[in-house]
Amino acid sequence: MNLDLSRAKCLLAVAAIVTASLFFPSMAAAKKLNVITATTDLASLAQEVGGDKINVESMAKGYQDPHFVEAKPSFLLKLRQADLLVVVGLQLEIGWLPPLITQSGNSRIQVGANGYLDASQFAEILEIPQGSITRAMGDVHPLGNPHYWLDPDNGRRVARGIAGKLGEMDPEDTAYFQQRFQDFDRRLSEADKKWQADMKPFHGRKVITYHNSAPNFAKHFGLNVVGFVEPRPGIPPTPSHTLEVINMMKRDHVKVIMVEPYFDRKTPDSIARETGGTVVEYLPSVGGVKEVTTYFQLFDYDIALLTKAFQANP
């Protein structure tokens, strides 16, 4: 008798949970979509197309190395409420995101579910390794270079992809998202014309970057990345490699060193001193400095810095 009673209670509890879970999603659909992105750039793009129909937040900060984000439980609080998770993909977040997704207990955003969006599928991906790769090459990304958002063309493609996904999740506002995308596309094309014009005099200029995070940027704006401060991706600078870089820069008259804000300036600064070059602390992501809060401002900022550096080092 006692057993039966507790069984009945159990069943009741299960029934209550199931009913509750059936009701919650339908309640969520009535309000804004909650979008969580891995990086600030994706958040900015989502905001452009989502407008006031979505709430969007990024996990990583713009001044943080997106390879090494801590999988803090505070992110779980955001993930469990999320309707859509947008990730950079190409294993950029492999060190921190998978356990967060598992622990979130949110079935909507699990890998492969409708609310999981890998933005890399929309973008042009460079440097996909051919043949076998080993970790002797450093922290190489086997699926291609994940820093693809630094090409405005990819920004447009990702924005279109996000707009499509938002429309799929919130069909009533499909037209709204598409209209916002068109508007974003138009503004981006205009801005890109200006950026291209600013960079035109410096087409083909040789630069070195700290990490290999700018191939898409370099391709779009006609820069020539000829070396890296890191001897291999993710491996800290070594004296012998630094010497090689200095010699190469002197030989080829390379004057500009692009450094991401999360790297130590000591080695790049000493390379600049040796070669008479300039260190440009460029931003790989929106929010790298306080003033840069949108995808447009990101390129405005970087291009202003670079053109200044190129002018100073003719």
Add this chain to the structure above:
Amino acid sequence: MKPFTLVCVVTLFTAGLACAQQGTSVPGGQDTAALEQKVRDLEDRLVALEGQMRVLKAQAGQTPAAPIATPNEAASEAPAPAESVAAASTPVSLGGAGGSAAKALNPDISMIGDFVAFAGGNSIRPSPPLEMHESELGVQAIIDPYARGDFFLTFGETGVAVEEGYITFTALPGSFVTRVGKMRSAFGKVNTMHNHVLPWVDRPLVSQNLVGGEDGIDDAGVSVERIIPFPKGIFLSATGQVFRGDSGSGDELVFQSHRKSDVSMVAHLRGYRDLNESTNLDLGFSYARGHNELGTNFITSLYGVDATVRWKPLRRAIYHSFVGRSEFIWSQRQQAPFEQRAFGMYASGEYQFHRRWFLGGRYDWSDRPRDASLTDKGGSAILTYWPSEFSQIRGQYRFTDYAGNHKTNELLMQVLFSLGAHGAHPF
């Protein structure tokens, strides 16, 4: 699906070619702009197709075939404007991960080697001078849209054990994260950690004395975890676990099951809060209850409190960090002639002073569970060097005072190395 994609790519390029030829015959600003727009749209559609192919390939685990060549040739033949020439000059990214894409559905496999060397005498807990302490094979994959699976097999000097092997149901209603299988229980912090993620070579004395040593409370059972909504940015999660009731062995035995109903239980409540963007505080309360080796009527209960402070400045996250951690554990063990109440704790800190260098210290204090009047104390200093994220070299000086009558000074050396794709560990 694939022939279809191929056809699409070819059609797109033929269309692009046709457009480009039209463009060259009709000069004029308006037309050039329209043409540029068209080329851009085509480029976008091509990139979108490439992306779809990558996705398809990842899903189906198909090897790339002929299509790689086709777009390249088509693009280089087309007398297209500058923009698309630029696109053609970089290899079109259809190749994916090459031949390895065929193995796309294989689980992530990793192997972690843990080599330890000891110097100095210790007759209480003797260790060989050189030891391939543990080789951990990790096999992890997403099983289906509703679950993922994780296996960790450990090869010690004497045999193989399933350290953990469980399925995690990630898509249950009500946000319950449920695990079924063999797993390290959620009692405190150190008990949940694999050897290779500890900031020390060894485990604290309190773990060895009260919580089952290196294996800890690690048993077959069911675990249910849920995040509890709480205001003010506080993360709260509760875990409840039921195990068969066998954990530890020999002197380090914690729980032993004598009949089917002798299950053990573990409950854990975790509170976490970001103090600011670089600092956070993590608190935990744990309870475990099971039957000990004396019989069904002899219960061992464990109570634990753990606290962790982490600091990591985001702008310099790869260069500097600090983790301070402490656990207090009380053991209440029913035995003849009377119950033993033992207490133990450790406090440790680890500071990263350079991108590859960590300096740490640990203080140990623990009663013995079977005779709480005996107390072991100790201290350690640890220096760790990471040649890369995939290997560590660690030195540890350890002083231990076993129950006030046996003092040891030891030097421990550890080399850890990781092969393959080892999934990230929970924070």
